[in-house]
Amino acid sequence: MTHWFHRNPLKATAPVSFSLYGVAASTGANKICNDLKATRARLLELLTDVTANAEMLKNATDAYFSLLQGFIISLDGTTQENKLRFIQNFKWTDTLQGNIPSAQQDAVFELVSMGFNVALWYTKFGSRMSGKEDITENEAKEVHRSLKTAAGIFRHLKDSYIPRLITPAEKGRDLEARVIDTYIVQCQAEAQEVTIARAVELKHNASLVAALAYETANFYQKADHTLTSLEPDYTAKWRKYLQLKQCFYMAYAYCYHGQTLLASDKCGESIRSLQEAEKFYGKAEDLCKEYRQTKGPGSTAKPSEQLFFRKLGSWIKNTLEKCQRENGFIYFQKVPPEAPQLELKANYGLVEPIPFEFPALHPQWSPEVYASFDLTKGLKDDKAKPKPEEEVKPMKEPDLKPQKDSGCLIS
Numbered sequence: 001m002t003h004w005f006h007r008n009p010l011k012a013t014a015p016v017s018f019s020l021y022g023v024a025a026s027t028g029a030n031k032i033c034n035d036l037k038a039t040r041a042r043l044l045e046l047l048t049d050v051t052a053n054a055e056m057l058k059n060a061t062d063a064y065f066s067l068l069q070g071f072i073i074s075l076d077g078t079t080q081e082n083k084l085r086f087i088q089n090f091k092w093t094d095t096l097q098g099n100i101p102s103a104q105q106d107a108v109f110e111l112v113s114m115g116f117n118v119a120l121w122y123t124k125f126g127s128r129m130s131g132k133e134d135i136t137e138n139e140a141k142e143v144h145r146s147l148k149t150a151a152g153i154f155r156h157l158k159d160s161y162i163p164r165l166i167t168p169a170e171k172g173r174d175l176e177a178r179v180i181d182t183y184i185v186q187c188q189a190e191a192q193e194v195t196i197a198r199a200v201e202l203k204h205n206a207s208l209v210a211a212l213a214y215e216t217a218n219f220y221q222k223a224d225h226t227l228t229s230l231e232p233d234y235t236a237k238w239r240k241y242l243q244l245k246q247c248f249y250m251a252y253a254y255c256y257h258g259q260t261l262l263a264s265d266k267c268g269e270s271i272r273s274l275q276e277a278e279k280f281y282g283k284a285e286d287l288c289k290e291y292r293q294t295k296g297p298g299s300t301a302k303p304s305e306q307l308f309f310r311k312l313g314s315w316i317k318n319t320l321e322k323c324q325r326e327n328g329f330i331y332f333q334k335v336p337p338e339a340p341q342l343e344l345k346a347n348y349g350l351v352e353p354i355p356f357e358f359p360a361l362h363p364q365w366s367p368e369v370y371a372s373f374d375l376t377k378g379l380k381d382d383k384a385k386p387k388p389e390e391e392v393k394p395m396k397e398p399d400l401k402p403q404k405d406s407g408c409l410i411s
Contacts, residue, residue, distance in 0.1 A: 004306055005127040005190060006241035006291075008298040010047060010395040011117050011174065012099065014091040016040060016110075023087065026372035032067060032364055039064040043114070047121050050398040054125065054146065061118055066362035068114075071107035073361055075370040082107075083375055091392055094174045095120070096234040096297050099391040104167055111358070112161045116174055119153035122146045123187060124397075130194075144194040151187035151353035154180055172230050182226045182238075184353065189219035189245065191351040196252070197308070206263070210256035211344035217249035237296025244287035244303060248312070251280035253342055255316050258323065261340070267326055268333030269340055274320040276339035281313055 018033040018040075043060045046052045071084040085108065091101040092113040126146035129139055158180050162169070169175035196212050224242040227235045254277035261270035288304035303309050327333055 004130065004301060004303055004308065005123075006238065006298055006301045007124055007127055008095040008120070008238065010120055010124075010397060011095060011113060012093040012101070012392045012394045013044070013113070014101065014392050016088065016090060018088060020087065020373070022377045023373055023375060025374045025377065026369060028364065028366070028369035029372045032070065032362075032369065035364070036064070036067050039067060040114075043118075044395075047117055048395055048397050050128070052125075054122075054142070054149075057118070057121060057125075062359040064114070065111065066359040067364070068107060068111055069358065069361045070365040070370065072111060075361075075365060075367065084373055087375070093392050093394070094172075096172060096174070096179070096238075098297075099394055101392045102170070102173060104165070106166060108161060108164050109167075112157045112165070112175060115153055115157050115161070115358075116180075119150040119157075119183070122150035122153070123183075123190075126150070126190070140194060140198065144191050145354070147187045147191035147194070148351060148354045149356070151184050151191070151351075152356040154184045154187065155353050156356040156358075158184070172234065178226050178230060182223045182242075185219050185223040185226065186242070188351045188353065189216050189223065192216040192219065193249075195351065196249075206256045206259040207344075210253050210260060210342075212350075213249045213252035213256060214342050214344040215350060217246050217253060220246035220249065234296060237291065237294040237298060237300075240287055240291035240294050241301060244284050244291055247280045247284035247287060248303070248309065251277045251284060251316065252312060253277075253344065254280060254339070255312065255319065257340065257342060257344070258319060262323055262326070266333070267323055267330070268335045271320065271323045271327060271335045272338075273340050274316060274323060275335075277316045278320060281316055284309075285313075 016037065018036040020029075020033050024030045024033050039060065043057075043064045046057055046060050070082075071088070072082055074080060074082055076083075086105050088107065088110075089103060089105045090107075090110040090113065091103045092109075093099055093101045123146070126143045129135070129146065130143045132139060135143075157175075158177070162175050162180070165175070172179065174180065192212060193216060196209060196216065199209050199212060220242050224239050224246060227239050227242075232239075254273045258270045258273035258277060261267075261273055285304060288302075288309075292300060292302075327335075
């Protein structure tokens, strides 16, 4: 299922040397600067390493962020800003707006930007894991956990750190509320897809599957609506993906709701529900074509080529034909002109983001080392400041080749 999920590109960044010559006035201070440079480079390297796993990334993330905290947390026992917060310039691109970066001389900007990339990695790792042939139950749980972890990181950045930025995010940038909200909701929706696949495979009650599918469709609709006021030049493709997923899961909901109605001998209503499922499935097929033809950032998912997608079309068709036969022989019920209103609420399986916290301050940051950073001396190599308009090279992400599709996220 590698090509079941749409993924926007990772954020790119300019190299940072942390060369605070003159200011870093002790061996301990210089070691922290060198370690910051090394751990940052290592983390960026892992983000594009197809062999990296969640444990490797967490270790690299903790190593860098625990050191970076020394530029953010107040270490002198006062409520004043950390004296090092605004000493280093950072440049980051955005997932939707090409290679022209934003630049801020603010360690909080670096924390949220790198944290954003870490969250994106978890979404890509989950997508890559779901594309394995003959995925195991434990691997399916890892996909589920990765998507919930990503949602938790995005939410923590939005709630606790983005409000601290001195320069607010511009419209359509990653750190702007509408964009990060869309990422949060998309992660939740995709995690619920794993839940639905699990419920179908274990043949859970049709009413539960219908309710989960309906809630998931609503998540996708919410994500799509969040992007409506942003420029279509860079959101159109993403929105087509969200719309096709919304239609697909509405088809799922009406299909399984139809089965619930049939089990209650409401064959006429069941037929109408399945007809509505057929309509939404046709919309999803059309949106798949539109999505492929729409230009924009990110990888192109191929949902309509997945067995998981095609199975639903066959299931709707066969179930509808069965209901029509039953109605002609047994029930003789009138088919309502209006589709049933779905007022389904799932009591189980709903996804909440896994809470996230940045690691504690690294032990290297003693009060004496912090005091040895002397801002009165000024940086010896403080020459021309970086120009925000200069392009930053995009991250070299691995090309993912589709593997044999088993037809289910967890089969």
